[in-house]
Amino acid sequence: MADTLTITDNRTGKQYEVPVTEGTIRATDLRQIKTAPEDPGLATYDPAFMNTSACRSRITYIDGDKGILEYRGYPIEQLAEHSNYLETAYLILFGELPTDAQLKTWITDITLHTMVHENIKKLMEGFQYDAHPMGVLISTIAAFSTFYPDAKAIFDEQSRKKQIHRLIAKVPSIAAYAYRHSIGRPYVYPDNDLSFTGNFLNMLFKMTELKYKANPVLERALDVLFILHADHEQNCSTSAMRGIGSSHVDPYSAMAGAAAALYGPLHGGANEAVLRMLNEIGSVSKVPDFIKKVKSGEGSKLMGFGHRVYKSYDPRAKVIKKIADLVFAVTGKNPLLEIALELERIALQDDYFVTRKLYPNVDFYSGLIYQAMGFPVEMFPVLFAIPRTAGWVAQWEEMLLDTEQKIARPRQIYTGPVHRDYVPRDKRS
Numbered sequence: 106m107a108d109t110l111t112i113t114d115n116r117t118g119k120q121y122e123v124p125v126t127e128g129t130i131r132a133t134d135l136r137q138i139k140t141a142p143e144d145p146g147l148a149t150y151d152p153a154f155m156n157t158s159a160c161r162s163r164i165t166y167i168d169g170d171k172g173i174l175e176y177r178g179y180p181i182e183q184l185a186e187h188s189n190y191l192e193t194a195y196l197i198l199f200g201e202l203p204t205d206a207q208l209k210t211w212i213t214d215i216t217l218h219t220m221v222h223e224n225i226k227k228l229m230e231g232f233q234y235d236a237h238p239m240g241v242l243i244s245t246i247a248a249f250s251t252f253y254p255d256a257k258a259i260f261d262e263q264s265r266k267k268q269i270h271r272l273i274a275k276v277p278s279i280a281a282y283a284y285r286h287s288i289g290r291p292y293v294y295p296d297n298d299l300s301f302t303g304n305f306l307n308m309l310f311k312m313t314e315l316k317y318k319a320n321p322v323l324e325r326a327l328d329v330l331f332i333l334h335a336d337h338e339q340n341c342s343t344s345a346m347r348g349i350g351s352s353h354v355d356p357y358s359a360m361a362g363a364a365a366a367l368y369g370p371l372h373g374g375a376n377e378a379v380l381r382m383l384n385e386i387g388s389v390s391k392v393p394d395f396i397k398k399v400k401s402g403e404g405s406k407l408m409g410f411g412h413r414v415y416k417s418y419d420p421r422a423k424v425i426k427k428i429a430d431l432v433f434a435v436t437g438k439n440p441l442l443e444i445a446l447e448l449e450r451i452a453l454q455d456d457y458f459v460t461r462k463l464y465p466n467v468d469f470y471s472g473l474i475y476q477a478m479g480f481p482v483e484m485f486p487v488l489f490a491i492p493r494t495a496g497w498v499a500q501w502e503e504m505l506l507d508t509e510q511k512i513a514r515p516r517q518i519y520t521g522p523v524h525r526d527y528v529p530r531d532k533r534s
């Protein structure tokens with residue numbers, strides 16, 4: 106059997122044969138299908154990229170029907186059990202797990218860049234006391250491009266490497282500053298004796314003690330959450346990173362755009378939305394009523410449920426549910442957990458959710474953990490952005506080095522009026 110697709114154009118009766126490679130046809134192969142020489146050729150219409158591959162990637166594999174997520178071929182469950190965030194970030198960026206020596210160098214490279222310029226601190230001080238930390242993070246990432254003009258050299262491997270180190274190292278620092286700013290506490294400088302996650306907790310929560318030591322269970326739990334969020338192939342924010350980066354702008358500007366995409370409630374803002382929803386429901390007894398409203402379309406969606414790709418239980422949600430027990434053993438149970446469990450129980454047996462294949466996604470339980478650990482809801486998308494930095498920069502670099510990629514420029518189907526003459530204002534009705 107040939108790996109081709111035969112297309113009959115019923116408008117002309119002509120037949121075309123286009124190659125099928127890796128389960129796809131090239132959209133540009135359809136351009137030859139015309140009804141007349143001046144016809145620009147057949148195009149595809151795919152709002153929201155429901156069935157269009159925009160790149161070839163070697164980074165993250167997802168099988169949404171089977172609930173599989175792998176970074177560079179390694180199952181997420183194994184990485185969550187055995188790896189740590191920085192090692193996983195290395196894997197995502199370089200394609201292989203590091204040797205001891207490589208990991209040591211990598212940790213040093215990242216640790217060397219955790220400090221931010223004092224002027225960045227001043228810039229952040231300019232925000233209102235109640236500024237959403239995600240808005241602060243997005244703006245500060247964009248501002249980095251003015252501090253590191255060398256970042257424009259995107260085709261210089263050494264420069265790219267340096268910006269990648271800076272981004273992975275400095276995003277936790279500015280995330281912590283954004284939090285401290287919102288509660289009016291002084292910023293805490295990084296402590297490079299601590300682990301990546303331990304230092305982040307230090308910058309968030311250190312008070313007058315000389316040395317901050319995070320609870321090891323919470324430190325590990327946050328690190329696992331970072332592993333789970335490190336990449337997720339071509340999601341909205343990663344597509345933004347690739348799309349903006351395709352104009353050859355510096356990575357800070359591109360990543361500010363990616364972080365902005367993450368901020369939306371349908372993406373990284375969903376865990377914040379889940380918490381608000383659980384608070385609004387208020388008690389287990391009100392769950393059936395809430396579900397009724399969701400189904401009738403009267404209320405909001407069931408936040409933390411459903412996914413464009415996963416049509417079964419999100420594998421990250423499974424890991425998170427396990428971590429939740431460990432965290433709650435330290436912090437005490439989050440009172441909203443009972444409501445979440447009841448929502449899940451009812452939704453998983455309800456025809457509406459079953460037929461639409463709506464299962465809990467990564468955001469359904471992560472917010473409960475973050476809240477139990479003492480994070481305000483506004484920090485939730487920030488906690489997503491920190492680890493996703495590794496995925497964004499890896500996908501950005503892959504895009505830049507892919508000789509098939511050009512500036513992203515989708516087509517449109519124009520549905521407005523065509524050619525009409527200007528009407529002077531006094532002649533308009």
Ligand SMILES: CC(C)(COP(=O)(O)OP(=O)(O)OC[C@H]1O[C@@H](n2cnc3c(N)ncnc32)[C@H](O)[C@@H]1OP(=O)(O)O)[C@@H](O)C(=O)NCCC(=O)NCCS
Nearest residue numbers: 371372375399406407408409410411412413461466467468
């Ligand atoms: C994630 C999400 C944006 C994916 O959207 P999508 O792939 O475009 O799926 P659709 O919106 O087309 O959903 C398909 C159907 O399921 C319904 N649906 C999807 N998610 C739903 C939810 N969370 N609650 C209730 N109904 C939902 C839609 O209304 C639609 O129903 P219909 O066929 O009767 O019109 C969507 O599921 C959602 O908004 N979930 C809540 C937000 C969330 O948790 N986001 C985090 C993602 S990690």
